Amino acid sequence: MSLEISSLNVSIADKQILKDFNLTIPKGEVHAIMGPNGTGKSTLAKALAGHPDYTVNKGSALLDGEEIFGLEPDKVARKGLFMAFQYPVEIPGVSIANFIRAAVTARMNKEASDAFSATAYYKALYAKMDELKIPREFTARSVNEGFSGGEKKRCEILQMAMLRPKYAILDETDSGLDIDALRIVAEGVETMRGPDIGIVVITHYQRLLNYIKPDVVHVMYGGRIVKSGGPELALELEARGYGWVEKEFGALV
Amino acid sequence: MDKSQSLLGDAVFETHLKSLRDMPDWLIELKKEAWVRYKALPFPVRKNEMWRFAHVDGLALDDFVHDDTQGKRECELLICDCGADLNFSDDAHVGGKTLSEELAKAGVLFMPLELAIREHPELVRKHLFERMPDMGSEKYQALHVALFSTGVFLYVPRGVQVELPLQSVHSATREGGSVFPHTLVVAEEGASVTLFDIFRSSKENIRHFACAAADIYATAGANVRYRLVQAWSGNALAFHLNSATAGAQSVVDAITINIGGAHIRGEQHGRIIGKGGEVIMNSLSLARGKQEIDQRTLQTHDAEDGHSDLLYKNVLLDQAHTIFSGLIRVAEGAQRTDAYQTNRNLLLSPDAESDSLPGLEILANDVKCSHGSSTGQLDDEQLFYMLARGIPRRQAQELLVFGFFEEIIAKIGNPHMADYVRQLLQDSFSLQ
Ligand SMILES: Nc1ncnc2c1ncn2[C@@H]1O[C@H](COP(=O)(O)OP(=O)(O)OP(=O)(O)O)[C@@H](O)[C@H]1O
Ligand SMILES: [Mg+2]
Numbered sequence: 001m002s003l004e005i006s007s008l009n010v011s012i013a014d015k016q017i018l019k020d021f022n023l024t025i026p027k028g029e030v031h032a033i034m035g036p037n038g039t040g041k042s043t044l045a046k047a048l049a050g051h052p053d054y055t056v057n058k059g060s061a062l063l064d065g066e067e068i069f070g071l072e073p074d075k076v077a078r079k080g081l082f083m084a085f086q087y088p089v090e091i092p093g094v095s096i097a098n099f100i101r102a103a104v105t106a107r108m109n110k111e112a113s114d115a116f117s118a119t120a121y122y123k124a125l126y127a128k129m130d131e132l133k134i135p136r137e138f139t140a141r142s143v144n145e146g147f148s149g150g151e152k153k154r155c156e157i158l159q160m161a162m163l164r165p166k167y168a169i170l171d172e173t174d175s176g177l178d179i180d181a182l183r184i185v186a187e188g189v190e191t192m193r194g195p196d197i198g199i200v201v202i203t204h205y206q207r208l209l210n211y212i213k214p215d216v217v218h219v220m221y222g223g224r225i226v227k228s229g230g231p232e233l234a235l236e237l238e239a240r241g242y243g244w245v246e247k248e249f250g251a252l253v
Numbered sequence: 254m255d256k257s258q259s260l261l262g263d264a265v266f267e268t269h270l271k272s273l274r275d276m277p278d279w280l281i282e283l284k285k286e287a288w289v290r291y292k293a294l295p296f297p298v299r300k301n302e303m304w305r306f307a308h309v310d311g312l313a314l315d316d317f318v319h320d321d322t323q324g325k326r327e328c329e330l331l332i333c334d335c336g337a338d339l340n341f342s343d344d345a346h347v348g349g350k351t352l353s354e355e356l357a358k359a360g361v362l363f364m365p366l367e368l369a370i371r372e373h374p375e376l377v378r379k380h381l382f383e384r385m386p387d388m389g390s391e392k393y394q395a396l397h398v399a400l401f402s403t404g405v406f407l408y409v410p411r412g413v414q415v416e417l418p419l420q421s422v423h424s425a426t427r428e429g430g431s432v433f434p435h436t437l438v439v440a441e442e443g444a445s446v447t448l449f450d451i452f453r454s455s456k457e458n459i460r461h462f463a464c465a466a467a468d469i470y471a472t473a474g475a476n477v478r479y480r481l482v483q484a485w486s487g488n489a490l491a492f493h494l495n496s497a498t499a500g501a502q503s504v505v506d507a508i509t510i511n512i513g514g515a516h517i518r519g520e521q522h523g524r525i526i527g528k529g530g531e532v533i534m535n536s537l538s539l540a541r542g543k544q545e546i547d548q549r550t551l552q553t554h555d556a557e558d559g560h561s562d563l564l565y566k567n568v569l570l571d572q573a574h575t576i577f578s579g580l581i582r583v584a585e586g587a588q589r590t591d592a593y594q595t596n597r598n599l600l601l602s603p604d605a606e607s608d609s610l611p612g613l614e615i616l617a618n619d620v621k622c623s624h625g626s627s628t629g630q631l632d633d634e635q636l637f638y639m640l641a642r643g644i645p646r647r648q649a650q651e652l653l654v655f656g657f658f659e660e661i662i663a664k665i666g667n668p669h670m671a672d673y674v675r676q677l678l679q680d681s682f683s684l685q
Pocket of ligand 2: 041171172
């Protein structure tokens with residue numbers, strides 16, 4: 001069981017961003033992707049999630065053997081792919097509670113969703129919110145509206161916790177978090193870690209990886225993965241920057 | 254349907270006069286004059302600025318009749334725990350819960366209008382038809398005066414606070430028929446009250462005509478919250494010709510919810526006549542099918558230090574058409590006026606059309622006024638965010654529409670009423 005991405009070519013506004021991108025995330029593993037700004041990390045996440053602005057010119061993504069390209073974004077999500085947005089979107093007038101509830105019930109059949117009581121829902125929601133130290137008043141607030149950067153990121157992880165995806169791509173979920181929040185969010189992700197989920201963390205900072213120890217670290221450059229290794233690769237990047245990557249792999253891309 | 258009682262012939266008015274019981278002469282005179290005015294005034298034409306963008310062809314009234322005999326009794330509909338309610342069916346009072354003894358003792362009146370005319374003529378006469386909006390529908394205003402037979406009279410004496418909201422429901426049940434409900438609210442100095450005024454048809458598809466008028470007076474320091482729910486049948490032609498008058502330091506806070514109707518013409522004139530008066534005008538409309546919702550507003554500042562705030566939000570589906578035409582008019586002496594007007598339209602279909610005509614006419618020099626309008630589609634990024642959580646497209650659109658409306662719904666100020674409105678919107682949305 002895995003999320004298997006092969007020969008993926010993606011362009012936006014006629015500009016090719018991902019070039020023959022290959023990556024396989026087996027269930028039960030955590031992979032980190034690091035790479036300079038503009039290299040296509042978010043493009044990868046959004047293309048997988050089915051964002052209409054990104055054109056998949058070639059390639060495939062098999063989620064436990066099933067092709068997800070060509071499916072509507074909501075269908076991809078219900079198949080079990082979750083993306084935590086780098087820039088979560090504000091939705092005025094739609095409360096967190098209603099939003100997450102709609103997402104949860106979208107995964108149920110009619111009977112189950114009719115039987116899903118408000119009490120059961122709030123119980124589950126409050127439990128996760130407490131874990132992530134999100135004040136309960138947040139349920140009544142509009143989705144991400146007026147949230148601080150860190151609150152938005154925490155709320156992304158809350159959604160992930162409620163939706164229990166098979167594969168999750170966390171796009172810079174650590175950016176904007178203060179030191180305590182980083183630990184809380186990382187612990188939240190760690191709790192979800194297990195044999196039934198494959199996780200990709202996109203990050204610029206080694207610090208997150210102290211909390212969420214990745215099985216594999218990939219370096220992305222120029223729209224593809226140019227180097228993979230163990231956690232020590234993240235330390236190397238932190239120490240040396242990306243200059244050497246450009247020198248070594250610049251010619252390839 | 255009795256064709257001899259067409260709204261275009263004199264017979265209908267004669268029958269109406271005969272049906273009236275114990276009405277004072279002054280009222281009969283008003284009605285006779287109004288009928289003459291109605292007959293003399295022309296039907297609207299599009300080149301008249303006050304009918305710009307409107308489809309006027311359907312307004313000729315040639316296939317509607319009026320019938321003064323009592324229709325069938327409509328079932329009661331209680332939205333919330335209310336202080337009292339009045340139920341009307343085809344312009345006849347058919348029941349409701351009376352006011353508490355305490356409020357009645359305090360002098361609050363909440364009764365069918367014709368009863369009030371008989372029992373409290375001096376209170377009713379002072380304001381009845383005193384200030385109609387006069388915003389293009391003068392012919393229909395005259396018809397309303399000529400043919401109205403009942404409605405709501407709400408009177409709150411000086412200093413009395415009515416805590417629980419009051420509710421009235423006006424139902425139309427007759428195919429091809431017409432109703433002329435009138436609402437008159439008078440709040441004396443320092444009084445406070447909330448009225449939910451609900452307009453509906455007994456069946457979803459009946460075609461009928463409604464020409465309603467609501468007239469609200471807040472005397473110095475009074476506070477009136479008026480919530481109008483227009484939920485006529487999807488085949489109805491309806492006029493809502495409303496006016497609100499705010500005295501010194503008083504507040505009239507009006508919300509209009511448009512959900513039903515085939516063709517709706519709404520006129521809302523908010524007037525500030527006393528120093529520091531305040532008029533709030535909010536509206537939400539969900540327009541579907543080939544519906545036309547044509548709303549014209551006027552915020553008139555005739556006194557100093559007044560405040561008016563207007564927000565009209567429309568969502569359009571299918572081939573629906575909405576018109577918003579609003580004017581802020583500040584009189585020469587109305588210094589330190591604060592007046593705002595905003596119209597926002599959300600188009601969910603490429604075949605829908607919304608027209609917006611905001612305007613200002615300012616004769617004072619020390620004022621703060623602004624107006625704005627915007628028309629757009631659902632935000633793609635918001636939609637994608639929802640889809641990315643697995644919410645199906647239709648439901649995501651619905652959530653976004655509700656989110657757009659929530660700004661108005663949140664202002665209703667009563668959770669039961671807000672839920673009632675949400676439910677109506679939900680039902681309407683699922684007809685899509
Ligand atoms: N709408 C667009 N039109 C043109 N170019 C775009 C558009 N959206 C993204 N790009 C470009 O695609 C490239 C890849 O962007 P992407 O967001 O995937 O980078 P990233 O690796 O996530 O960077 P960061 O680390 O800064 O988040 C960038 O050069 C960006 O400018
Ligand atoms: Mg990015």
